[in-house]
Amino acid sequence: MSARIYLPRDAGALALGADAVAAALAREARARGIGLDIVRTGARGLYWLEPMLEVATPSGRIAYGPIAPEEVGSLFAADFLAGGAHPKQLGRPEEIPFLKRQTRLTFARCGIVDPASAADYAAHGGWLGLARALALGPAATVEEVVASGLRGRGGAGFPTGIKWRTAAGAKAARKYIVCNADEGDSGTFADRMIMEGDPFVLIEGMLIAGYAVGASKGYLYTRSEYPHAIAAMNAAILAARSGGFLGENIQDSGFSFDLEVRVGAGAYVCGEETALLDSLEGKRGVVRAKPPLPALQGLFGQPTVINNVISLASVPIILAEGAKAYQDLGYGRSRGTMPIQLAGNIRNPGLFEAAFGVTLGELVEEIGGGTASGRPVRAVQVGGPLGAYFPRALFDTPFDYEAFAARDGLIGHGGVVVFDDSVDMAAQARFAMEFCAIESCGKCTPCRLGSTRGVEVMDRIRAGRDVEKNLALITDLCETMKFGSLCALGGFTPYPVMSALTHFRDDFTRAAAQAAA
Amino acid sequence: MDIAMTDEHSRHAPPPPDWDAARAGALIAAESGREGGLLPALHAVQAAFGCVPEAAEPLLASAFNLSRAEVKGVIGFYHDFRRAPAGRHVLKLCRAEACQSMNGAALAADLLARLGLDWGGTTADGALTIEAVYCLGLCAMPPAALFDGAPVGRLEAGRLAALVAEARQTGPSA
Known part of the structure; x- marks a missing residue:
């Protein structure tokens, strides 16, 4: 007999031992003379249950997790390939409350499809957005994205369709689509999950953007800290190209577009769109003043749409289902x-x-x-x-x-x-300043120098020295950074610092209070 | 005049023992035709030799029609590019907030103190380099690290000690 198992190759699942589980599954199946087809998917995103495997049964997939390699023998003994009962059986994954409560549009396929297979992507509703865009024509495609209300998911929240409209209206011999996959924010991994779990949706989103604004070349700029995402994207790009979805005259539409992955080199500030463009040009990742807007003068001075991974990965379903369905949510x-x-x-x-x-x-x-x-x-x-x-x-x-x-x-x-409640919020405020100092591109004085002065002031506060005077000083410094920096690095570092001070002031005055007691 | 070629004496760090200018030149040439090819070229050099030595600068400057100062400025800007090779194994420990929330900072400080290293340092036997990294996208299984490129989550002292022991007992991983 032969059975099919789905097991993530997502970096988060790997960090929890998914490869060892895969090896144990293969070993145990061989010993029992069972033919096993292990499909390595992306993650569903229920990380406390990883490594989580899913078995294809006649009544749908049945999940088991979290699985340790030592438990694999007991899974076979429990006839898990037929969905058998086991202490780690989770039932149908889509019925797990954490997943059931969600509305999965952008992540509809993530954790379900084989991210290396263009055929599997097509079998799960892939390329329908592109087909509709090609039927609508470029201008109506832009208007569909405008009507959806989609705003930039990178953080700034600027309407994606307006960016596209601006770039579409620019006259130039060359235009570019740039995907900002420089996901450096601690606490975020959505871009990584899409790139590892459903890379074709991102390719499709970039294709639609290229078609809509008249660009023929795309770059996906991601992080060196994401080796698994880079490998998954490169594999998907090769598969898309051999399937006629990248290159010349895509699907006989007359539209040509190609795509390349570029890898950053450990600079957080390159997630800022203009620093990213400089980095793509092979320069130091220094922030540019705006205007000119990248939509008019971006990469190599040409009109450039630069959108976050999630913004672009949301475009195919917006086109496929229509703007209204998205806008209704x-x-x-x-x-x-x-x-x-x-x-x-x-x-x-x-x-x-x-x-x-x-x-x-x-x-x-x-x-x-x-x-x-x-x-x-x-x-x-x-x-x-x-x-x-x-x-x-x-x-x-x-x-x-x-x-x-x-x-x-x-x-x-x-x-x-x-x-x-073990957190020291004054230490978190200090770290915010330290991180800004480490990652500042150096262009603006408030960010370049202010962050280092901020670390010093926080050190004095945490040592209980002249606390009231230094709290006034850090507040003033934050005002200067907020209003005197070109980009969000210097401009927003005051958010964690001032929110910590506003909501958790005791942590800032404790050292002085203890010294006085 | 090619100024970049005249300052041989300013090179402090010698190139790595396996440095091969011809091979480096070929790697650089392969990237020099691409738009914005300098970063891909720097990655290619570092992948081949474990670092971007000063000896690579004139080759890069010439291939990309830049001054050597510009090349040096780009190399110096990015945290990833090393001037000398790392140890045989590299542990990249995440220092960012999600990992802090699960005791990552204390764990890292203890490890560095036990090894007598600062961030970026290499053990005296050349076995292990400990690098700071700010987010690996493994924020759902903190504290997290990359050990020779393999993700590791939910680190605690015992697991860290085991990784260090593994690094010191074994040769370079493939």
Whole structure:
């Protein structure tokens, strides 16, 4: 007999031992004379259950997890290939509450399909968005994306369709599509999951963007810290090219487009779009002043659409299902779904794609299950290292660009990092300044020098020296950085610092209080 | 005049023992025709020799029609590019917030203290280099690391000690 098992090759699953489980499965099957077809997928994003395997049974997939290599023998003994009962049996994966509560549009295929197979992508609804775009024509494709209300998922939240319209209207011999896959924010892994789990959807999104604005060349700029994503994207690009989805005259449409992966070199600031463009040009990743907008003068001075992975990966389903279906979901001016990433000290970490509007408290307490350590939640950093720390008192904040901004925070790329009550918030504020100092590109003085001065001021505060005077100084420094920096690195580092000070002031004054006592 | 070729004496770090200018030149030439090919060329050199030695700078400058100062500026900007090879094994430990939330900072500080190293340092036997990294996208299984490119999650002291022991007992991994 021959059976089929799905097991992730996602870097997160690998970090928890998925390869050892795969080896144990193959070994045990051989010993029992069973033919086993192990398909290495992306991850579903239920990371506390990884390594999680799924067995194809006549009544659908049955999941088991988390599986240790030593447990594989007992799985065979329990006849897991027929979906047999076992203490680690999870039932149908789509019925697991964490997954059932989600609205998976961008991540519809992630963890299900074979990311190395263009045929599997097509069999699961792939390329339908491109087909509709080719039928609509470039201008109507741009308007479809505008009408969907899709906003940049990298963090800035700028309407994607407006960027496209600007680039489409620019007159130039060459235009570029650049995918910003430089996912450097701590607490985020959605881009990595898409690249490793459903790379063709990203290729399709870039193709649609290229067709819509009249670009023939695309670059995907990702991180050297993501070796598995790089390998998955390169394999998918080769498969797409041999399947006639990249190159000359794609699917006999007359449209030609090709795509290349470029790898950064450990500079966080290259996630800022203009620094990324300089890095792609082979230069130091230094931030550019805007204007000119990249849509008019971007890569090598040519009109360039630069969009985040999730923005581009959301385009195929918007085209396939129509703008209205996407626009119908959401909250306020935040339309569609957002892949939220639950990370850090949290019991159920993972990828939670849902329509905007779910509250921070629901995400952390209900869906995330509270802390992994079992201690009370004290602070939650939303939106990466440049995002604000939220106390429990603000857990009613809905996940929405404007609602977070109204509370001096940001949703950024959707990362949610949970800390328990052992966290020292003054230490977190110091780290925010230290990180800015390490990663500053050096162009603006408030960022380049202010971050180092910020570390020094935080050190004095944490030592209990002239605390009131130094708190006034760090507040003033944050104002200067916020309004005097060109990009979000210097401009947003004040968010974690000032939110920590505003909501957790005791941590800043404790050293002085103890010295006085 | 090619200024880059005249400052032989300013080179402090010698190139790695397996440095081969002809091979480096061929790797660089293979990338020099691409748009913005300097970063791919730097990655190719580092992949082949474990670092981008100063001896590579004139080759890069000439291939990309840049001054040697510009090449040096690009190399110096990016954290990844090394001027001398790392140890036989490399452990990249994440220092970012999600890993901090699960005791990553104390774990890293203990390890560095036990090995007598700072971030970026290599053990005296040349077996292991410990590098800081800011996010590996493994924020759902913190603290996380890459050990010779393989992801490791939910690190604790025992697992870290085992990785260090493995590095010191074995030769270079493939």
